Amino acid sequence: MKDYDITIIGAGLTGLTAARKLQSAGENVLIVDKGRSVGGRLATRRVAEGKADHGAQFFTVRTSELQQEVEQWLKNGWIKHWFGVDYPRYTAIDGMNGLAKHLADGLYVRTHTTVEKWREDDGGFTITAEDSSTWRSKKIIITAPVPQAGALLQKSGLGTEALERITFQPTCVGIFHFEKPTTLPASGHIDNQLPAGVERIVDHFKKGISKDVVVSVYMTADWSTEHYGDSDVLERMKERTGGYLSFDETVSEQLKRWRYAQAAATHSRSYEAVTDTVFAAGDAFLRPNDPSGRTRFESAFISGIDVAGAVMS
Ligand SMILES: Cc1cc2nc3c(=O)[nH]c(=O)nc-3n(C[C@H](O)[C@H](O)[C@H](O)COP(=O)(O)OP(=O)(O)OC[C@H]3O[C@@H](n4cnc5c(N)ncnc54)[C@H](O)[C@@H]3O)c2cc1C
Structure with missing residues (x-):
């Protein structure tokens, strides 16, 4: 041994x-x-x-x-x-x-x-x-x-x-592949004044790590706790972030559920x-x-x- x-x-x-x-x-x-x-x-x-970070971004x-x-x-x-x-x-x-x-x-x-x-x-x-x-x-x-x-x-x-x-809290992350460039800021990162429940949106093409336009949408710990097991998590995310992203131009979408994303205590x-x-x-x-x-x-x-x-x- x-x-x-x-x-x-x-x-x-x-x-x-x-x-x-x-x-x-x-x-x-x-x-x-x-x-x-x-x-x-x-x-x-x-x-x-392309590729997308869907845990830590920076x-x-x-x-x-x-x-x-x-x-x-x-x-x-x-x-x-x-x-x-x-x-x-x-x-x-x-x-x-x-x-x-x-x-x-x-x-x-x-x-x-x-x-x-x-x-x-x-x-x-x-x-x-x-x-x-x-x-x-x-x-x-x-x-x-x-x-x-x-x-x-x-x-x-x-x-x-x-x-x-x-104790730990969950995070739900949607990963969306778009046909066309997004209108997100030049850095590709936005975490301010987002709709309730949305923590962060990241465009990985603008971030400089992806050939394709692939975007991660992070929901807050409270929102993720409430909706963790729902079957329509991606639909709910899209409803919340439709003002930022054109979901009629998506090529694919995926959901990552992190059960233990960050410690609450x-x-x-x-x-x-x-x-x-x-x-x-x-x-x-x-x-x-x-x-x-x-x-x-x-x-x-x-x-x-x-x-x-x-x-x-
Ligand atoms: C969605 C999300 C967004 C984040 N964003 C940021 C950010 O922007 N900036 C920032 O600074 N931090 C961020 N973080 C936090 C950061 O990612 C973590 O703090 C850090 O990566 C944790 O590292 P770790 O090694 O402690 O734990 P982990 O990365 O969780 O590593 C633990 C490892 O243990 C393994 N494991 C568990 N049980 C077993 C077993 N029984 N046998 C063998 N292996 C096992 C798991 O597979 C895992 O790989 C984010 C985290 C998440 C989930």
Whole structure:
């Protein structure tokens, strides 16, 4: 049976950041994800000849740790400044999932692998995936969204009291492919004075990542909670945003439902040591002095940095 120093569950930004730091310190790290690809909520979908981000659209930078990385990512040609002067918004050149793929380069990642539970034995853990594969690991970092992490910790016989306050909300995202250019602003982004229930509209052709005109429409957490299971979510979105987009010129439409998009209540530490050898981390784990108080790209990045430091100490 294969044996690792550290298994990281989840190849989103938190897991990838932690893995990069641990691997560069010489640790033998396995990172597993149930998805088809790395990235988690850094998600980009191909649509005909184009593409659309349908998770995070951009990120802002408040910490020196992320600022340092951003300078390197800009040099590497992985990201660009998208809009905003006082608070620059950065986005990935090739879609946000492309950035995750760059970050995963050189890491040992297993996708299509859903961790089911683990059992403690002989100074380590035997971890079992849903496909019945097993491996051993001395330590575990779980970075799945907290409701999923909590369920996995419970299955593995660990208490989750510290995480119970953290709750997540959904987001519904419509992805629309249009025949003709839109009349959205030159940046392709609009998140101001939109109709009730609509959070953001993004034209990926104008954003500069798509050959075709592909637009993502994001609904608010409250609207998404109310309509999550409805069969006519796309129709309702179109009714709300008809003043911005010409839906009689669509080529295709798709709906992405994120059950766990953002935390409504966050944690006041950037990771949680569940035991000496099992750690929980993710975007809902914020440093006590976090200036924004919200789950976001940067909170995931910082949680990954901090949990890696804790695992090595
Ligand atoms: C619709 C939407 C819009 C957003 N917009 C922005 C934005 O514009 N700016 C911004 O800064 N942030 C935004 N965010 C938030 C940002 O995307 C997240 O904060 C960040 O990507 C979270 O990274 P993470 O690694 O903590 O979690 P995730 O990306 O969720 O990664 C967790 C991973 O764990 C995996 N996993 C779960 N359970 C298991 C299991 N049992 N076994 C194996 N793998 C498992 C999942 O497949 C997933 O890949 C947005 C998020 C969403 C959903």
